[in-house]
Amino acid sequence: MEKLQQTDELVIAGHVVAGDGRGGAELGFPTANVELDEAAPELPEDGVYAGWLEDEAGQRRPAAVSVGTRPTYYGEKGVRLIEAYVLDFDGDLYGQRVRVGVTARVRGQERFSGNEELIAQMRRDVEAVRALVGR
Numbered sequence: 662m663e664k665l666q667q668t669d670e671l672v673i674a675g676h677v678v679a680g681d682g683r684g685g686a687e688l689g690f691p692t693a694n695v696e697l698d699e700a701a702p703e704l705p706e707d708g709v710y711a712g713w714l715e716d717e718a719g720q721r722r723p724a725a726v727s728v729g730t731r732p733t734y735y736g737e738k739g740v741r742l743i744e745a746y747v748l749d750f751d752g753d754l755y756g757q758r759v760r761v762g763v764t765a766r767v768r769g770q771e772r773f774s775g776n777e778e779l780i781a782q783m784r785r786d787v788e789a790v791r792a793l794v795g796r
Contacts, residue, residue, distance in 0.1 A: 671705060671763040673743060674698050677754040680744070681734075688776060690783050692727070692744035693754045695761055704728055704743070705763055707770035709786050711793040714745045715760040723748045723794040725787050726763055732772040733779055746783075748791065765793050 673695065680694035693714060707729035715721040725746045730739030745761050747754075767789045773779040 671702060673702065673704070673761045673763070674758065675743070675761075677757050677759055679755065680742075688780055688783065690725075690746045690780075690787070692746045693759065695743040695745065695759060697743065704741070705766070707741070709767040709770075710763045711765040711767055711790040712745070712761060712763040713794075714747050714754075715762070716754060717757045717759070722750055723790065724761065725767070725783075725790040726761055727770075728763075729770040732770060733775075736772075746787065748787065748794075767793075 675695040675697040677693045678696045680692065705728055708727075710726045710728065712724050712726040713721050714724045714726075725748070727744045727746075728741070730737070730741050732739060743761060745759075767786055771782070773782065
């Protein structure tokens with residue numbers, strides 16, 4: 662894991678939109694799919710990052726943030742997007758304008774053989790994020 666310098670923190674803003682619904686229903690990791698504002702900064706390299714999500718009320722929570730095309734499901738034809746799994750959160754963010762901060766890279770993007778392999782890796786990713794954010 663490569664810890665980014667505090668000055669390297671990237672903040673991305675956008676609205677939470679409906680995704681495929683796979684994160685919560687099939688994988689057990691519901692994500693906030695963030696449709697980026699037009700003036701969004703250049704995204705980091707595809708992968709999984711430790712970071713945070715701040716909702717419209719200003720509540721900031723730790724998050725595992727995925728940047729990429731979901732190659733396990735879409736191969737090379739996936740649309741590049743930002744998804745944030747907010748740790749220890751069970752609420753509804755749909756339609757909210759949120760800010761997502763990316764602070765440390767956990768790993769690069771990978772293609773998995775199926776849901777079981779992906780879920781096992783997502784569990785490891787979340788534990789890595791918890792260690793990085795001190796929770």
